[in-house]
Ligand SMILES: Cc1ncc(C[n+]2csc(CCOP(=O)(O)OP(=O)(O)O)c2C)c(N)n1
């Protein structure tokens with residue numbers, strides 16, 4: 001059935017949308033038309049409008065003729081037309097808009113982008129304190145006050161931005177600290193997952209040292225950022241990770257076997273063994289696959305957040321990145337884009353002091369990352385990343401603001417990379433071993449949370465040893481299983497990118513197969529050719 005929407009363009013133009021999409025014959029088009037007539041300030045579709053709507057659906061040509069005779073009567077404003085076109089376009093894909101007959105002002109018809117109107121922008125203050133209104137002038141972007149003084153804005157604040165913390169080093173709440181209460185169940189689960197992550201890191205790291213896997217990256221020292229932030233999110237929130245946040249996946253239910261399968265690159269790895277270890281991803285768990293190309297996930301996260309906003313979803317996007325990630329252009333482009341489009345995205349920067357061997361003093365001269373939020377018009381907070389309760393509270397509050405007020409939020413979590421950058425690194429070559437040791441012991445986020453749950457009477461020495469021994473057993477079992485699972489077939493190396501593989505790829509596959517046949521001893525025997 002052919003359905004059409006007729007739009008009158010004053011003074012004489014007529015745009016006709018012929019919609020073939022199955023949805024178009026149902027209510028959305030009628031709704032579009034109703035909203036159109038509604039936007040013409042008719043209290044509800046008048047009988048004339050209703051008749052026209054019915055005519056549109058049954059006899060498009062007659063409707064067109066009728067509309068042409070009525071254009072003097074209905075003179076919709078440009079915004080009214082835009083909203084109708086937007087509604088009609090979202091009711092049917094653009095490929096089903098078959099014909100557009102334009103009048104004098106029809107050049108812009110059909111090109112209305114599906115933009116989301118501004119909601120609650122962080123409006124700049126109109127005047128600075130104490131300056132009279134008549135000394136202010138409208139410049140592009142708003143009024144700015146004049147001053148007779150020639151004063152440069154200082155490159156650094158008088159005082160560094162404070163760091164929000166709930167628990168002291170002994171796991172006791174600071175006096176007057178404000179935080180979101182955590183139930184016994186959530187607190188114990190957070191602690192359990194932090195221990196699991198720590199144990200997984202130790203065992204997988206050793207497996208790499210034994211030559212069983214090719215590479216590994218630990219999250220040691222950053223367990224609270226991983227687990228407490230994950231606990232504060234909801235499952236529908238989309239995660240765009242860097243690579244040092246496997247705890248978020250763990251919290252969402254990625255099994256130890258799934259972690260092991262990825263690290264061993266076996267046939268059960270979702271990436272089909274085509275990525276290095278630690279490049280986890282799970283469609284099912286709303287966790288986008290790790291891309292080790294630093295900061296590329298940040299613009300993706302903002303785009304996804306903008307789409308959640310357009311779809312009016314009750315969810316946000318969370319993206320993680322390191323201090324090194326903020327030196328990439330992608331970070332700056334993404335945070336600015338998020339601010340301007342008011343996208344519901346939480347940026348969590350793990351400022352762990354190092355980007356491999358580059359200290360933060362060689363990365364930036366600003367007071368860390370948190371101050372950049374204000375520069376881009378993004379609400380921000382600096383948090384003690386080794387304090388699970390502070391992380392939990394700030395991420396939960398950020399989520400409420402991001403979704404409720406449709407805005408981006410930046411969290412700078414201060415921490416320390418207590419392990420080497422990866423198994424390809426020896427960090428004692430560029431930082432003192434006793435500094436690493438101090439962070440591993442005195443500042444360990446896992447034992448800090450343990451002290452707090454113990455002081456609440458929620459944890460015991462017995463529970464501790466049972467947990468550690470169980471997790472260790474499960475991990476060793478997962479590794480043994482993953483190691484025995486067959487590797488993905490060679491053909492998988494060449495699939496999933498092109499619908500029809502190009503000739504150079506086919507040639508490469510042929511050469512690879514011939515080389516394996518010629519030198520079988522050089523290739524693992526467990527890879528099906
Ligand atoms: C675009 C790009 N440049 C360089 C690298 C090499 N590289 C891998 S990790 C890394 C350091 C990143 O540091 P940071 O963002 O602070 O994360 P951290 O490792 O400290 O968690 C670099 C430079 C890369 N993977 N991608």
Ligand SMILES: [Mg+2]
Pocket residue numbers: 322323324350351352353354355356417
């Ligand atoms: Mg870093």
